[in-house]
Amino acid sequence: MDPRLREAAETGNIDAFHDLIEDDPDILERVDQIAFVQTPLHVAANRGHISFAMEMMNLKPSFAKKLNPRGFSPMHLAVITGQNRLVLRLLKANKDLVCVKGWGGLTPFHYVVTTGNCRLLVDFLEASPECIEDVTVRDETAFHLALKENQIEAFNILIGWLQRTRRTHGSVFSFEKKMANWEDDDGNTLLHIAAKKKQRDALKLLLDSQLWLHVKAKDSEGLTALQILNDASRRGVNRNRNASEEVDTKIKQLTDKVIFERIRVVGDRTRHSMSVDMINTMLVIMALVITAIYTSSLSPPGGVWQENGSDDNTSKSNTISHVNHLSNKKFVNTSDIWIFGDKSERAGTTIMNQKIYGVFWFLNLATFGFTDLVTVFLLSSFHLFLILAIPLYMLIISYFCSMTILAPTIPWAYVNLFFMVLFGFFPFLLFFSLLVFSKSIRQTIDEIRYRNRMREALGMKFLGPGTLVFCSQYILDGIFGLWMPSA
Template sequence: MDRRLQQAAESGSISDLYALIDENPCILENIDAMPFVNTPLHIAAACGKIAFSVEMLNLKPSFAKKLNTNGCSPLHLAVEKDQQELVTWLLRIDPSLAGVKGREGITLFHLLVLRGNVDLVVECLVTSPECIRDVSVTGQNALHLAVMNERFEVLQVLTGWIQRMKCRMVQRNEVNGDGLTFLDILRTHGQIDEGGELEQAALKTGCMEAASLPKLMKKTYDFFKLPITFWAYCSTHTRRISSDTSDEARGVFLIICTLLITATYQTSLQPPGGVTQSEGHAVMKQTFFIVLWLSNTIGFCCALFYTYSLLPARGLLTLWFFYIGASLCVSYALAMAVISPQPLVFLTACFALYLLFPLYVLMEVFLRQWRRHQTVAPDPKLSWFWKV
């Protein structure tokens, strides 16, 4: 690197930087061409020159993720030099910098955990929540590193954040290179857990010991050799609907499904021909009503199913829609039963239709558990008809 550029970075002089660029427009490109190098951003970050670092980040964003010969990014150096304000500035400009991996796979977030910098750990979690997924080359995640280096306050922050955010991004029971989970390490280093509060918080988040983790009973190739059951077929089909649909098509289909749900539900409230004034039953003949009830119910259920399949997210959003859809199905069944010629019969038929699929799933689970205790093979399968 040009000595004058190094001095400009150390002093934070932006005018000197542009004077050098005017003299040699390729001065930054030549540095960027080297795979491992101390860039001007490394020097400015270590010296805490915020304005110069931001200017350099605008000119060459790639410098922020480039490692020097010691395997450190600019923000790694800034953390080691306690340049907290500069780290905060750059993280807010580019939150993805929290996940830049340096030597031994240690990210900026990992380094903050190791140094016990609670403020910046929270800043990373707020601006870039996905950084908690990262692991080092030895399989250590942020929880492992915090407990092994006795960062009790950081551990409290991490476990509290996981509990409050219902975080599904972090693998709570991830096994490190030594075959230990976070809970194993916590109990080994029990002296930092004052009163056992942290262990109780870890247990509430679902943390387990490595010995308690479920073991894989079958090899992967054995799983793929098994025939596809009806349940597996439905599950695969549902995932394909969600994954193979573009965002634009998903929006259009969701609108169509919403209109179908509205139209079919409205039919249950106001059937063709209306209802009698005295008893409130549909005026149409019973045969026509059966055809209407059957076709309308199938359309209503299919629209709900495809809406569920098209939801782009999984987890809490899907769970909420499941409860809302179940409540809507109950109200639909009651509405159709009230206007039907035989309310009790049609109400029973509606709930029987709703229960067919859950009953099938329960039967599959029961037979699967029963077959595990049998020694004679092969056993008859409930889903033999659905093999593909």
Template sequence: MILIKIGLEGMVEEMQGKLKEAAVEGNVIALLRLLEEDKFVLDGCAPGCFTETPLHISAMLGHLEFTRKILFRKPEFAKELDFLGSSPLHLAAANGHLEVVRTLLSVNPDMCFAQNLDGRNPLHIAVIKGRVDVLKELVQNKPEAVLHRTTRGETILHLCVKYFQLEALKLLVETVKDYGFINSRDEDGSTVLHLAVADKEIEIISFLIMETEIEVNAMNASGFTALDIALAQGRRNRKDIDVQDSLHQVGAFSSAKDLSSTAHRSEAVRGMISLRSDDHFTSLQTRLRRKYRRRQNYRLGDRRNALMIVASLIATMAFQAGIRPPGGFWQEDLHDQPTSKAHEAGRSIMADKLPAAYNKFVLHNSIAFLASLSVILLLISGLSFKRGLSMWILMGILWVAITESTFTYLISIYCLSSRPQRRAYVCVCGCTHGGDVWVVELSSCWALCPLDCQVSKKVSEAKGSSSFVTVSHSNAVSVNNRSMKNDN
């Protein structure tokens, strides 16, 4: 019974693997073939287990016909959630597959209200990704879904501003013409205008104050208006000036009453903005760091593969040259001849005819063989080679193997050539190899020079930015001190 159970589980896993492969490829023929073999193959995707169904895969990749076939046989798959709480509609909306979205909505339009682990429904995902056509389709089917908030208390309008999606914001404002909707607040009591001013999104600010009924002087939970946030950022560049002028033109005012409250407001708002900027900077820095690490890992993987291939080729060539030296072997024993002509079967002809050259041949070939084997051993040993020094050591060992292989080749050419041609062949091969080495060295130096320049430039920029921050902080402190003296 145990063996039968194991066999059945193996068959089920194999069928599920084929089903997922068909979903990835969008292969309808393969799906129909699997259904002919086992009409319950789709039932193997256990419902309600937060697993990825074939419908999740086809919806994410935009395979329309495959999606239709799955929904025709299993319409309940439209309600299934994966391990992140995302439905097929979430994935189709995120990737902008409009026809797939329409197909899913025709089966179950209520999935517009489904929320993932972050509390985001498909409309939120469409806004974040900037899929305006998909957003329009979703809003037309379930306009009530735009009122849902995320787990952080953000409305869909706040997501538009947070992710710089002006077109999506325009569509939502034109579709849902409601005063309370445009003036909705997040968990910090901030309206979308507060966020837009904090991020200096001048186009969104202009749209909000000119085309909507946004409350320009609304205060957030800390008692700050949008103008408070703008004034706290100063007038350091053209964007700051444009933001403040735009707010002044529509009658925006500050919540501060006197100089002391102005200083307090500036410090508090600056702290709020710095926290928001730090969050953005930290997330951006994290994304850039991850992207850099992935790129470095890809490059390291490519280098490791290249080193493994070259080392394997050199080891193979050195092994073949060792067991089959140039000139071949004696085929028979010959002992009744003078000592100079006597030989044994299986011995190298080159060792008898040119013993000095043969010794050099064996020496260089053995070094090449052992060096390439050491590279292979280090690569397969599982040691970490993420640092550049380790890679350079491996490349140095491989250079030794390549050079020794070149000497082995030169000795072979020398032994196999006639006497008048030996020097010419050896000189040509030696000069060619030397030229290759010089070209590689010059290329490496040429590649390293711009890198050094970039590193120096980044270091100088970092020093300049740190000094700017220090000066700005000292200036802010001096301004606050002067304002406090005036109050006294």
């Protein structure tokens, strides 16, 4: 760099800088052509000259992302030297400067975490939420760095932000699970680092705030966080054996026969092969069919029996309606036996012949059920499927409620009532099924016990806020993983 340009940057003399440009218009271009160079913006950032730095940003924006020979950008230097006002001005000018990677993959956001500057940490997270996902060349997240540098307050802020963020990676809980269980190059999760550094407050915070922790995860030496916490003997641990077991498990998964997973794969392939216009068209058709079928449950063909009054004309009218209505005539005149019991002629029940009602009920149910399944299949490709499916589920219960009331005989009413109760308990059956298929009950109980052993080792209460809702983890994880697949 030209000595005169360096002197102007060190003193923050904007007029002298302008004079240099008048004498040599290409002075900045020559600096920009060097890959790793100490630019005037670096010098100004290191000295905290805000006006000079912003003028340089205005004239040569590319300098803001250049690295000097030590691997620092101007934002790096401003953070390291504690030039907070300049950091905020640079952040306001370009929020992407937070994510510029220097030597080792360290960003200015990482340096804010390691220095424990909580005020800037909050500002960075608000301005550039995606910076939380940046990792170093050692595959360390900001959470790892905060624990390794004993910045517990910064770690608390990061965990609090993780609990409140709206960011997702496909399914609802995938982003939070990914960040809470991220492993660095040594296989260390947040639990491992906190256990190795005896950071009991950080361990308590993780156990109470993160339901998605893999408490039995092992580091590269084959130790869990609980074993590290209890200062377990590392003898006899074979790292290669653990890696071999993991590979063998993956091989076994790929060589096992595919049954239920194959059904889901075929369904996903079918959805992905359908265009958006085709899905929209089919959803419109399914909505029309569902509307027509549900309407028939409210107003069955032929109408319903009306309440008999003392008026002779009304009685005569009801009698004529009963005799002449086509749906109430018997196809077989040689028998007066009704297929599901005697006719009731109760007010509000269908006047349809019970034999015809049986056919009507079966066709209605088959059409309604098939249409609902197709609708569920089409909607399952959207991330908000669970919310969209709730009204559809309530409509099914309402359908059987209407069919129960309109049933011509008591046995038919019991049949519809059975289906109404069955679908009323269906969510609980689904929850239990997901619990069984996604993770075995034995494995769930085992992880709960292991988690509580960690709480006991830390002197925490057995029934902490995290433990009270921990049992719902696998249920929610299974539901959102199944019905809200990743993009």
